[in-house]
Amino acid sequence: MSQSFIDVHYPRSVTESVDIPIIAREAPRYAQPGDAGADLMAAEAVTLAPGQRALVGTGVLIALPDGHAAFVVPRSGLAAKHGITVVNSPGTIDAGYRGEIKVILLNTDSSTPYEVAVGDRIAQIIIMPVTQARFIPVDVLPESERGETGFGSTGYGRPQTGAQA
Template sequence: MTVDTAYNEPENTEVLVKAVDPAQPACLAELHYAHAGDAGADLKAAERVELKPFERALVPTGVAIALPAGYVGLVHPRSGLAAKQGVTVLNAPGTIDAGYRGEIKVPLINLDPEHTVRFEVGDRIAQLVIQRYVEARFVPATALPGSDRAERGFGSTGVSAA
């Protein structure tokens, strides 16, 4: 049996990207993946931001996108910012619906209890993951089918039913 070790390129979906202000640096209007196979494209700060400990800010990116129907943009934290500086995306992942055409803004929070964090224009602040989604058709029901988990909720995995 042979294993194909060649990297298989995924299908590409076209997403239109527009600079919110044409006078901004060109790097802001460019969304791209840092490495082949990356799921997230870098989102960059469009203005200088300073976050004191436990402070939050809605940081503009300078870009707007047009997603095709059936796709969603998910704004995720950058793992390096979280691990090294304690900065994360407040509502992670943030949702960008296919019909939204406004500027992407990222709600960042500094969870470091001691250090202020500064971002300059063009600094990477988050990552954008594009995914297909299924639009559900919700059907009213008076009862739901059974399952192994049933109604056991938070913290119930691995706990035997009493």
């Protein structure tokens, strides 16, 4: 059986460094070389009761260059070990925003409060180039193989009707 590969060409900006002016109590930092997300640290202490959410400041202000956005995402270790996640994940930071980056944390645990201390790694920030779309009104969309089928329509993760084991 032969396998075909799609040749993908990324714009140079995907692999290049981007200089981002920053004001920070503690700057985001990458834990390992090659990581996509840099850790954001809490600039304030917060106690999250079970089921509670809180807006937690990071003390970080950035100036993204035009054509870039930052995305705030949960840390997998906090989610797996303590049930702490970011409510609006990914949180989007536009290039024109100059305010403090804050993270909306949620304690999904049903019985244990979670203490966030100043300096704790609470989320990650991913910087990416973005394309601004032109939305073109039309009366009919072009056909596609998938069509209008939505959530769960691909069948991954669930048994197919009539399938035999």
